[in-house]
Structure formats: structure tokens, C-alpha cells
Amino acid sequence: MTIFGANEIADRGPDDRSLGWTRLVIGLIQGAALLGLYLSLENRAWPATVPGLFAPLVLIFAWLPIVLLGAVGRMRLRTLLIWGLAAAALLALMGWWSVTWGVRPDGLNEPLAAPIVFAASAAMLFIAHHLILPADRARRWLAPYPAYFDTAWKAGVQLALSVAFTGAFWVLLFLGAGLFSVIGLNFLRDLLGQEWFSIPVTTLAFSAAVHLTDVKDGLIRGVRTVALMLLSWLMPVMTLITAAFILALPFAGVGRLWDEGYGTSLMLSAAAALIILINAAYQDGEPDGAPPVVLQWAARIAGVLLVPLIGLALWGLALRIGQHGLTPERIIAAACVLVGAVHAVGYAFAAVKPGPWMRPLERTNIIGGVVAVVGILALFTPLADPARLSVADQMRRLETGRVSAEEFDYAFLRFDAGRSGRAALDRLAESDDPEVARRAGETQTVEDRYQVSPTESPRPQNIRIEVNPAGTTLPPAFLEQVAEYDWFIQLCTEDNVCQARMRDMDGDGTDEILIAYASHRSGVSLFKLEGDGQWMEWADYRAPDDTACNGEDIDPRNALREGRLETVDPLFPDLVVDGVRIRPQGVFQPYCGDGPDRAPALP
Structure with a gap:
């Protein structure tokens, strides 16, 4: 659908030839600068x-030329100059802050912004550019919604095709290099390995692809139409999955969402998928393009x-912050x-509001875009630096006694909180509390976070192990020792009681202890008493997944409780090589049949 009609061509300014040369020059300048x-x-x-200069320059020359490629010929020159200068300044600020005050990943010793800054700055530029461009073309602060839809989705398809074109270009170059190498001519292979060639040719190929896809406007719209149609028909599938998940939560237990540690990110990912699919169906909101009723x-x-979904994400995040305080990631x-939340409230209102189908979605998308741009700029500049806010919160927890000096994470300040964290660690090293000062001083001297001595945390005393048959007990020394195993603490809980049974498994006349568990994983561990009085884990039998037994879930706890276990000779014996005993390491499909081959009950 053409939005601007004849005025769209008039707004482009230069003809296609001069526009093409302009884009090639931009690509060449970008390649030369990056080289x-x-x-x-x-x-x-x-x-x-x-670093304070290098990192901003890398960000500017990595992303600003791409903005200019999409703006020339479409945006008024005055707007283009203002937006280009503003984008460069914002990129420079984000790059400078990242290498001077921000958090840098372990092992990143180069004067470069953190990877998340590259991703966030790209997202910020994409959203901001496609808020500014339609408004400039419409000569209004707020453009008609179809203009936002048209420019943003067209640019997304154009970027994807341009990246694919650049990748295909390199595949052909490597293919050509291989052909020449076969006949003993390696000049092309050697040329492709030279940065002075590879970097500029990549940016030139990308800029050429942007221009070619822009000239073939009908091609872009056709690809976009097909992509939106396919995505829109995925929406009912995702909606059904999400609805089933929400309905199943009360029966499965909401608390299990946070067992794996990524429940919040999973909820946010599902919400993002729904937002994209809803927009794929809504498109520009014009009545003549309304999708089927379903x-x-x-x-x-x-x-x-x-x-x-967003409520669950908020709940999980609040729980983690309440337990452990703020971190940059949180x-x-x-x-x-x-x-x-902005999208959830707006989309829910659009869903229930009478009138044109989902019309309030349009304003929600614009507001959500503005909030996203402001949020990114705040997070990766001094306004709301996550490292600074996290350090302030963690220090407050220490000062108020919510976290003891022994439990406090000094390594977080040293390695995960940037310059703000290191400054706070310096202050703690001069603390009046001798324990705090000692631990902070020790952390200051280490070069690797794994050199920091782990803090002792109180271990839970509610490890649940049920002993079979009823009336038997486990040796007190064993119970004291297994309390030191982290995996016991995680697996043998009130909700997942482990089962235990004593039996002589190796025929030496002394009982070993079998512990069956089924929480994040299922299996049976065998513990043997050593000569020094220590119970050591000698074997760990992992239960097969459910597909290995015709879809039946195997819970070894039930088998151990009822005594449905037996020992059998291994298929292959151990080997002794120069006096060293070697066990076979293989993966075998377990037998899961019924009938006479079922294991008899343990005595």
C-alpha cells in the first residue's frame, strides 16, 4: 500500500543514480574508517x-553510516543533519561511558564498548530513526500510524535482505578463491585475508544492497507482505500455547517457574513474540487490510x-531483587x-475496547517506542547507570545488616560493577568493621574473580531423605557429610523427597547407600564407606529420559521405595591397562519392557 502517493517520489530529492553514488560513498567512508x-x-x-576516544569512534562508524544509508533521499536535509549529529553524540556518549564507568565482561581487555552496548545502541537507533523519519515526511510531530508501520517494517526487511546479500557476496568470493586455488592460483584467497580489502569491500557491498533494495521498492513490499502473512498465522499458535500455559500454572505450581533461574527472561521472550505477531496481523490498521476474523x-x-505474562515476569524479578538485591542484569x-508493561496495558485495552479492531494499539506502539529509546539512553549513560544503581543497593544492604560481612559478594564489586563497584570496594577496604575491611582488601588484590574465596552461607537443615524399608535409619556420619553436597540441598527438598536404601552392592559384606532423586534430573547415587570413615559417591546412575521408555516418566524413587531394583553384570567388563582399571564409557538405550524381564523386588 502506497502511503504518500506521488509526494513520496518528490520527497526523495536526488535521482536514483546520484542517490546510489551517495550511498556508495557512505559505505566507502565507513569501510575506510573501520579499517x-x-x-x-x-x-x-x-x-x-x-579507550575513551576509541570506543565512541567504533560505535559511531559501526552504526551511524547505516542510519545515513536509510535516511538519504528520504529525509529532509536539515532534519538529516540534526538527526545525524544527535545520533553521533548519543553513540559517543554510550561508548565513552561503557569504557570509563560501565560494566565490562570478563576477558574483554580491548578498548571497546561492551557487547550489550553495541546491541542496545543499534536498537535505540532503529527505533528512534523510525519515529523521526515518518514524522519528517509527514511534516508533523506525529505522523499517521500507517507511515510508522510502512517505514519500520520496510526497513526491517531491507536490512535483512542487505545482510543476506552481503553474506552471499562473501560466499561467492570464497567460492571463487577456492576455484583459483585448485589450479594453484592463490591470489584471491590471499586477498580475502587482507583487512585492507575485506573491511571496505564488506561495507561497500552492504551499501550497494541497501540501494538496490530501495530502488526495487515493489520487491521489498512483496517480501514484507509474504513475511507478515506467515507471521500473522503463527499468532493463533502462540496464543493457544500461552493460554494453555497460563491455565496450567495453578495446577503445576507457580513456584516452579523460578527453579531454573530464567523464568523472567522466558516470560519476557514470550511477551515479545506475542507483540511481534500481533503487529504482523494488525499491520497498518487500514480497514481494507483487516485480517480474517479468526x-x-x-x-x-x-x-x-x-x-x-508481564505480571509473572515482574513477580519473578521482584523476588530475585528482594532476595539478592540489584545487579546490572536485573x-x-x-x-x-x-x-x-506499556505494551501489555495498551494491548489489553485495545483488545477489550469497543470500536475499530485493536485501534488503541497504534498509540501504544508509538509510546512504547519512545519509552524504549529513553530507557536505553538512560541505562547506558550516566542517567541510570545499572552498575552505579546496583552498587548503591548492595552497599545499602550491607550497611543495614540485610547481608552480613561474611555473605556479602565482594567479587561483584571487583569484577561485575565497573568503576562504581571498584570505588565502593576501596571504601570498604577502609571500613571500621575489621571483617569487612579484611575481605574487601583481599578481593582488591586478586586478578580473577574465581580467586575470590567463596563466602560461607548457612546451609538449609531441611534435606529430606526417606529411608526404606520403614524403620531403618542411615548412619549419622553419612547424614552429616551429605549436608555438604550442594546438589543434595537442591534435589532432596520438601517438594522432592529423596528415597534411600542400604544394600551390599559390591559383595564385600558392607552395605552401601543408594539415594534416588527426581527433581531437575533423575537418577540414583551410590555411596560407599571408605577406610577413613568418609562416605564417597562411587557411582551415579542417571535415569533415561521419558522418550527412552515409550513416553513413560521414570522416577527411580518409586522403584527404590518399593524395592524394584536389581543388579546385573555389565555388558562389557572393565579393562586393566598397565595396572590401571578403566571403566567402559558408553551410552546405551535402556530396556524398558514389561513381563518377565522386569526387575524383582529388592530383599
Whole structure:
């Protein structure tokens, strides 16, 4: 659907030929700049010797030319200059803050911004550019919603095709190099390995792809139409899955969502998928492009389902923050929850509001885009630096006694909280509390976070192990020793009681202890008493997954409780090589049949 009609061509300014040359020049300048930055890093020369300058330059020349490629010929020159300068300034600020105050991943010693800053800055530019461009073309602060839809989705398809074109270009180059190498001519292979060639040719190929896809406007719209149609018909599937998940939660137990440690990110991912699929069905919202009724109802249901998904994400995040305080990752997750909440409230309102189908979604998308841009800029600049906020919260927890000096995570300040964390660690090293000062001082001297001595935390005393047959007990020394095993603490709980049975498994006249568990994983552990009085884990029998036994879940606890276990000789014996006993390491499909081959009960 053409939005601007004849005015769209008039707004483009230069003809296709001059526009193409402009884009190629932008690509060439980008390639030359990135090559220069690469060589300075390789040779440890200026500006790579100044991280506060090098990191901003890398961000600017990595992303700003892509913005210009999409803006020339579409945006008024004055707007383009203002937006280009603003984008460069924002990228420079984000890059500078990342290498001077921000959090840097372990092992990243180069003067580069953290990977998350590259991703966040790209997202910020994409969203902001496609809020500004439609408004500039419409000569209004707020453009008609179809203009936002058209420019954003077209740019997304154009970027994907341009990346694919660049990748295909390189595949052909390597294919050609291989052909020449077969006949003993290696010049092309050697050329492809030279940075002075590979970097500029990549940016040139990408800029050429952007121009070619822009000239063939009908091609882009056709690909977009097909992609949106396919995505829209995935929405009922995702809606059905989400609805079934929400309905099953009360029966499965909400608490299990947080057992794996990634429940919040999973809820946010599911919400993001629904938002994308709803928009694929809604498209520009024009009545003549309305989807079938089944998709309209699926979109309404999906809009309502966003509320419990974001609510669950918020709940899980609040639990983690309440237990362990703020970290940079949790603050970033909180920002994602905020953006998700804006969409959830707006989409739910659009789903239940009478009138044109899901019409309030349009304003929600614009507001959500603005919130996302502001949030990214706040998180990766001094405004709401996650490291600074996390350090302040963790220090407050220590000062108020919510965390003891022994339990406090000094390694977080040293390695995970950037310059703010290291400054806080310096203050703790001068604390009046001798224990705090000692631990902080020790942490200051280590170069690897794994050199930091782990803090002792009180272990739970509610490890649940049921002994079979009834009336038998386990040796007190064994119970004291297994309390030191972290996996026992995680597996043998009130909700997942382990089963135990004593039996002589190796025929030496002394009983071993079998412990059956079934929580995150299922199996049986065998413990043997050593000569020094220590119970050591000699074997760990892992239960097969459910598909290995015709879809039946195997819970070894039931078998051990009822005595349905037996020992059998191994298929292959151990080997003794030069006096060293070697056990066979193999993966075998277990036997899961019924009938006479079922194991008899243990005595």
C-alpha cells in the first residue's frame, strides 16, 4: 500500500543514480574508517591507546553510516543533519561511558564498548530513526500510524535482505578463491585475508544492497507482505500455547517457574513474540487490510494474555531483587519489564475496547517506542547507570545488616560493577568493621574473580531423605557429610523427597547407600564407606529420559521405595591397562519392557 502517493517520489530529492553514488560513498567512508580503527587496535597506536576516544569512534562508524544509508533521499536535509549529529553524540556518549564507568565482561581487555552496548545502541537507533523519519515526511510531530508501520517494517526487511546479500557476496568470493586455488592460483584467497580489502569491500557491498533494495521498492513490499502473512498465522499458535500455559500454572505450581533461574527472561521472550505477531496481523490498521476474523479474535486474546505474562515476569524479578538485591542484569530486566508493561496495558485495552479492531494499539506502539529509546539512553549513560544503581543497593544492604560481612559478594564489586563497584570496594577496604575491611582488601588484590574465596552461607537443615524399608535409619556420619553436597540441598527438598536404601552392592559384606532423586534430573547415587570413615559417591546412575521408555516418566524413587531394583553384570567388563582399571564409557538405550524381564523386588 502506497502511503504518500506521488509526494513520496518528490520527497526523495536526488535521482536514483546520484542517490546510489551517495550511498556508495557512505559505505566507502565507513569501510575506510573501520579499517583505520582496526589497524590502530592491531598496532596499539592512537586512538586505540585512548579507550575513551576509541570506543565512541567504533560505535559511531559501526552504526551511524547505516542510519545515513536509510535516511538519504528520504529525509529532509536539515532534519538529516540534526538527526545525524544527535545520533553521533548519543553513540559517543554510550561508548565513552561503557569504557570509563560501565560494566565490562570478563576477558574483554580491548578498548571497546561492551557487547550489550553495541546491541542496545543499534536498537535505540532503529527505533528512534523510525519515529523521526515518518514524522519528517509527514511534516508533523506525529505522523499517521500507517507511515510508522510502512517505514519500520520496510526497513526491517531491507536490512535483512542487505545482510543476506552481503553474506552471499562473501560466499561467492570464497567460492571463487577456492576455484583459483585448485589450479594453484592463490591470489584471491590471499586477498580475502587482507583487512585492507575485506573491511571496505564488506561495507561497500552492504551499501550497494541497501540501494538496490530501495530502488526495487515493489520487491521489498512483496517480501514484507509474504513475511507478515506467515507471521500473522503463527499468532493463533502462540496464543493457544500461552493460554494453555497460563491455565496450567495453578495446577503445576507457580513456584516452579523460578527453579531454573530464567523464568523472567522466558516470560519476557514470550511477551515479545506475542507483540511481534500481533503487529504482523494488525499491520497498518487500514480497514481494507483487516485480517480474517479468526486472526482478529486471536489478536484480542493475545493482547489480554500479555498482562499475566508481564505480571509473572515482574513477580519473578521482584523476588530475585528482594532476595539478592540489584545487579546490572536485573536493572536491565526491569527496564524490559517496563517496556513490556506499556505494551501489555495498551494491548489489553485495545483488545477489550469497543470500536475499530485493536485501534488503541497504534498509540501504544508509538509510546512504547519512545519509552524504549529513553530507557536505553538512560541505562547506558550516566542517567541510570545499572552498575552505579546496583552498587548503591548492595552497599545499602550491607550497611543495614540485610547481608552480613561474611555473605556479602565482594567479587561483584571487583569484577561485575565497573568503576562504581571498584570505588565502593576501596571504601570498604577502609571500613571500621575489621571483617569487612579484611575481605574487601583481599578481593582488591586478586586478578580473577574465581580467586575470590567463596563466602560461607548457612546451609538449609531441611534435606529430606526417606529411608526404606520403614524403620531403618542411615548412619549419622553419612547424614552429616551429605549436608555438604550442594546438589543434595537442591534435589532432596520438601517438594522432592529423596528415597534411600542400604544394600551390599559390591559383595564385600558392607552395605552401601543408594539415594534416588527426581527433581531437575533423575537418577540414583551410590555411596560407599571408605577406610577413613568418609562416605564417597562411587557411582551415579542417571535415569533415561521419558522418550527412552515409550513416553513413560521414570522416577527411580518409586522403584527404590518399593524395592524394584536389581543388579546385573555389565555388558562389557572393565579393562586393566598397565595396572590401571578403566571403566567402559558408553551410552546405551535402556530396556524398558514389561513381563518377565522386569526387575524383582529388592530383599
